[in-house]
Amino acid sequence: MSTRSFAIGLGSTPKRVLPGFGLSLGISLTFVSLMLLLPMTGLFGQLAGLSLAEYWTIITNDRVVASYVVTIGAAAVAAIVNAAFGLLLAWVLVRYEFPGKRLLDALMDLPFALPTAVAGITLATLYASNGWMGRLLEPLGLQVAYTWVGIALAMAFTSIPFVVRTVQPVLEDMPHEMDEAALTLGASDITGFRRVILPHLWPALVTGTGLAFVRSLGEFGAIIFIAGNMPYETEITALMIFVRLQEYDYAGASAIASVVLFASLALLLVINIWQGRFIKRLHGGHG
């Protein structure tokens, strides 16, 4: 070994062999403090000006509560639909070969790449009563635009990649011996899928669906155009914040925003903990 590396071993920062610790730590901490943490103080400062009773009144206002119901309900429907649709797409993309497969695969990322406002006006135009889809669906008695169905549709559109892209790699990594073991033991396709493949995909499916749900709770641009934004009926919580801001009610906006913020962070935390437990069981660790 050269004397140089020996010198590094005995240098002033003994444990760090690679250079750049100070620089990268400095950049990261500065950025995180200035861009992520400092702005949060604004929110807490605003909230600190409210008494608990005032806070409670704002966040339990009838119109606001109605917006929670609309948002959570539509997000739940979107998440469940996406779980099924996402599983189907991931399955088809991993298990089968067919012409246009790569195109389909690339298309999965469209909702992530397409700006939400563009998605919003497009869905609103498509599903309006004179739009391509609206013209087909309305005679069947299904009104999508300006109803909660439209909200759920927009949420489903923006969050479908979460499910597909979470399930896909897990399905890809699943050894073919799992299928074969189930088949040699006499399982039918449906039993094999239900008892062997689905449990294997379950952590990824729940995580992906959970992420899709969280994303839907906060989505704004894709929804407001198709929602109709009728107070008490088709008004989502993110829009409530926006409405309060336009009324220059910063305290009200902050209070509602804090609810959304904590709900999202709490959900993410729950997803992470749950996933950790599941993975521990599958990959070892006792108990």
Added chain:
Amino acid sequence: MQRIGDAPAVRRLLITAAVLLAALFLLLPLVAIFAQAFARGVDVFWANITNTYTLAAIQLTLVIAVLTIPVCLVFGVALAWLVTRFRFPGRRILQTLIDIPFAVSPVVAGLVYLLLYGRTGWLGSWLDGHDIQLMFAWPGILMVTIFVTCPFVARELIPLMQAQGSREEEAAVTLGAPGWTIFRRVTLPNIRWALLYGVILTNARAVGEFGAVSVVSGAIRGQTNTLPLHLEQLYQDYNTVGAFASASLLALIALLTLVAKASLEWRAARREDHA
């Protein structure tokens, strides 16, 4: 090889269902954007694009993206280097913090910046006293854009650099290479495609951000309107063709992003095959 779901009938049914649903749900909107943009012909489309306000919005959007990318790049690389090459207390917390922008609703993201730097905020009022206005002006737009896009580069790099480990860099240290050379000659060649993809994602989100930007922009036509805000205004004014003309530009960037991703993945897969 026998696998579950291999029966031809099952296979055909599932592929058909998936393709139909994807066409209806994902492809149709994409087609609709361009169909609407060109609904009144190329001339009207072109007139809408070259309209003064549209050009101003395009310009502002591009400026914001061009300024956002280097900031996210430097931060992303620094953070990825930090958390994958060193162990130190607080490492996990730092990695969790970086995910906040993904979890936070864009409207909330815009709001927190408005509360801090707006005239009523503690920092904003001080800045106001010195005649510096960040909110309802392009610096505010830039700040929230950086906020919502900052995780992309880091999120692409961290798993890759973790998987690659630091053995190559350590080898370079024993051979006496200085720090910057190690990064440029050893690390960078290994991560350049992930870095490129991170930049492409950052760009896609930067030009398309709507919720956060609409809170802090003030949406003054020709001044603080980005392309997404501009198309919203046109849409609300019932200028559908105009709105979709702008939308088609953003959709084009989205398509280019998809093409770039597909080709980068293809390249990676091909390299794996050769390995």
Added chain:
Amino acid sequence: MSIRLHAIGKHFGKTQALEPVDLDIAEGELVGLLGPSGSGKTTLLRIIAGLETADREPGGRILFGERDVTHLHVRDRRIGFVFQHYALFRHMTVFDNVAFGLTVMPRKQRPSSGEIRSRVHRLLEMVKLEHMAQRYPAQLSGGQQQRVSLARALALRPDVLLLDEPFGALDAKVRQELRRWLRHLHDELNFTSLFVTHDQEEALELSDRVVVMSDGRIEQIDTPDVLYRRPANRFVFEFLGDVNHLEGSVRNGVLTCGDARLAVDLADGPEELLLRPHEVELAEKPAAHAHMPVTVTAISPVGAEVRVELAADWLGEPWLATIRHADYERLALARGVRLYALPRHWHRFPAERDHQPSKTVATTS
């Protein structure tokens, strides 16, 4: 139940993984499929299991006893299959893994849950894992996982047990133990077993008969003893153990190779002889029939015999000789010592791959 294959072959795309083969396995036999990787042995096993479909050739048939299973789906063939990497269901406990085959039976044939429980416990007892029933696979060692996998395969009381490199992923000691234990289980339960391995020692130790394969062909089917003593061709000979080569030309009954000479009963011309390490003796003086000076380059006195590496100018590749410890001490072997190699036997496979019986000659000494 016996297994009979007739004209079973397989192509993957344009490459032929398996030439059409015939194979008869008697009821209760334990047969090893032995060959290097890419020899088609796993393909053959998987075709028998029904995990791969054989080429559609007229007359291609697979029979289990009198039952024609050629076109039967894997789930209806009633086989037990043990995978190299166990393929346990990671989200199920050991108990649920073993019970799986019983619980997925059609409701009418399915045993009662009490019956399933007692059957699974009996199986777990048999593989000595009854105390692990509620563990998950990730909490078991590799050897334990493979035993669970075996119990799972046996739960449906299959007529035929197929094992794909069952011990390949285990370390040497566990492998030994499981081998003996599988042999024991086989003799006790008396099913027909077929296993794939690339390890000659494993195949020779465990099997009643061994099927040696290479390049998608069956080279020889015989008992371990016959296989070792009378290999059908050069491939089988070389695959079944270490080989020393001796190349030279014969004139008037003497093979010459550099300064080495060996009396052989062969016609004039170029020759290549093959020798096993234990067929090479070492002596301090040349013998009448052989003058082959060598130098000791390495010694490994580990195990029942001493392995000695020999080099000489007339040798392209060094030879390996195995000698008894007593001889090792008597000859006072050390690196650099010069000695004479005395072949006791040699083998000769004149035309490669023509499936003619070989010539094995004991040299007169």
